[in-house]
Amino acid sequence: MTDVLRLAALCSDGDVTLSTPTRLRSFRRAERRILLAALDAVPAAKHGDVLRHREQWKRLGERLHPHEYPQFPRAAQVFDVARGVREAASFGGRVEAALAAGRTDDAVSLLEHTPGALLRRLDHLLRAGDGSAVLEAAERSVTRASGRVLLSLREHLQNRFAPVNRVFTNRSGRVWTTPDTRAPLDEEVLSRTLAILDGEIGRRLPDLGELIVDPAVLDVALPLSGKAVAPGLGMLPRGSLSPVDGELLRFFVHWRQAERRTDYDLSALMLDPGYDNPTNISWTSYANEFATYSGDLTEAPDGASEFIDVGLSRATQPIIIPQVHIYAGEPFEEAAEAFFGYMTRDAAQEGRPFEPRTVRMKSDLRGSGRVALPLVFLRGDDGAWRVKWLHLYLSGRPAFNQVEGNRVTASLLVRSIVKRDYLRVGYLADLLRAKSSASSTGGHLTFIGLQAPADLPEGARVYTPATLHELIPA
Numbered sequence: 001m002t003d004v005l006r007l008a009a010l011c012s013d014g015d016v017t018l019s020t021p022t023r024l025r026s027f028r029r030a031e032r033r034i035l036l037a038a039l040d041a042v043p044a045a046k047h048g049d050v051l052r053h054r055e056q057w058k059r060l061g062e063r064l065h066p067h068e069y070p071q072f073p074r075a076a077q078v079f080d081v082a083r084g085v086r087e088a089a090s091f092g093g094r095v096e097a098a099l100a101a102g103r104t105d106d107a108v109s110l111l112e113h114t115p116g117a118l119l120r121r122l123d124h125l126l127r128a129g130d131g132s133a134v135l136e137a138a139e140r141s142v143t144r145a146s147g148r149v150l151l152s153l154r155e156h157l158q159n160r161f162a163p164v165n166r167v168f169t170n171r172s173g174r175v176w177t178t179p180d181t182r183a184p185l186d187e188e189v190l191s192r193t194l195a196i197l198d199g200e201i202g203r204r205l206p207d208l209g210e211l212i213v214d215p216a217v218l219d220v221a222l223p224l225s226g227k228a229v230a231p232g233l234g235m236l237p238r239g240s241l242s243p244v245d246g247e248l249l250r251f252f253v254h255w256r257q258a259e260r261r262t263d264y265d266l267s268a269l270m271l272d273p274g275y276d277n278p279t280n281i282s283w284t285s286y287a288n289e290f291a292t293y294s295g296d297l298t299e300a301p302d303g304a305s306e307f308i309d310v311g312l313s314r315a316t317q318p319i320i321i322p323q324v325h326i327y328a329g330e331p332f333e334e335a336a337e338a339f340f341g342y343m344t345r346d347a348a349q350e351g352r353p354f355e356p357r358t359v360r361m362k363s364d365l366r367g368s369g370r371v372a373l374p375l376v377f378l379r380g381d382d383g384a385w386r387v388k389w390l391h392l393y394l395s396g397r398p399a400f401n402q403v404e405g406n407r408v409t410a411s412l413l414v415r416s417i418v419k420r421d422y423l424r425v426g427y428l429a430d431l432l433r434a435k436s437s438a439s440s441t442g443g444h445l446t447f448i449g450l451q452a453p454a455d456l457p458e459g460a461r462v463y464t465p466a467t468l469h470e471l472i473p474a
Helices: 002-011 029-040 044-064 073-083 091-100 104-111 115-120 122-128 131-144 147-158 187-204 403-419 425-439 465-471
Strands: 166-169 175-178 210-213 241-243 248-256 263-271 279-281 291-293 304-311 319-328 337-345 359-364 371-379 385-394 445-448 461-463
Touching: 002 029, 002 044, 029 044, 029 073, 044 073, 044 091, 091 104, 104 115, 104 122, 104 131, 115 122, 115 131, 115 147, 122 131, 122 147, 122 187, 131 187, 147 187, 166 403, 175 385, 175 403, 187 425, 210 425, 248 263, 263 291, 263 304, 263 403, 279 291, 279 403, 319 337, 319 403, 337 371, 371 403, 385 403, 425 465, 461 465
Parallel strands: 210 445, 445 461
Antiparallel strands: 166 175, 241 385, 248 304, 248 337, 263 279, 263 319, 291 304, 319 371, 337 359, 371 385
16 A cells, blocks of 8 residues: 555655655646555555555645545545544554454464564564464465565574674664563574574575685675665675784774864773773873874864774773764764774884775764764684674764763663674575585586685676675565
């Protein structure tokens, strides 16, 4: 049903996602008949879906004049629901009512008509009803759900073996986290569910022939949504892990104000292995035994840069969280330029001029919050340093943000991201190898890595971070 509203928005050059209202144009009589006929074919049980976009449905009714077309009575009922003349329970409302009354079987029967919705609620259904019956419904549904839904559910369920804090982010990188208070799932049921998902995902993957996978790409998180990565140089999706080579680490912020004085402050929150005992490097604390701050710049009409240097071999705290604070002036999205980046250097390069080839990443700052958390540097039990990608923004204060004011929030959010087991390229690589060895006909080669080597044979297929989304099955 909602697709009819999307079509009307498309015909009016509006937003087909319906996230912003569209000024609908006047439709010709032939167009009105087509749209009303489509609505008339929708069962009355689906009329509750109107409630989600009630105001936009009212506006569409004003353009379609359903009272002039008595041959489409169910279409007229749609607009009666939008105006509140007729009552209709939404699909989600009927599912929630069944679950609240303990009628899990009825909820499953309703959800089987929308396999994506069933799989998104699978955790709840497994806790509320008979696991075997729910799994049978899930097995019937996986063949009709999108690949992204299957992979997202797979990632969710693999974190249910050892629950961590739940993390919720939106498209602007704003985030909140909450403890996972749900009852645990039976491990046998979990294992059976993962096997069902792995089988269906593997079935949908293409046969890529001879497969070469760069080990450096195995810990890159799969891009399951557009919310996971910001534009920039060398960017990876949220949750990805990369090694940090070199003895000296430098991370930096650069900005240029557009119209008014703008002061961004680069800082670093440093924590022990338990995410406790915080210290910081910022304009309030310029140096410690292993890190140094370049200095505080308070305006940038022609551009300004601040950086922090860290001697990784001397670091006494294994968790380093760079932050960019809007102390005063323009939000990130209004500045003429705003980006964060990091580079690594050997001790022999200390004091030498800036070398662009040492930059490992550069990320545009364009989130809606007042505090940016682009990534976190982590020292593992083996002593090696790695970077985990965050792409997060905290709301912060309207002005005068500084690292001391968000220690608790930042440490909690970062810990939730770090502890979460993201679905990575290594998972798909294992399924692709199994498929290739079982059914490959040979004759072509595929490379998956951070960047393509120069010596690949002609005709080889290449997947890098920019094209990893093409590996996600439909």
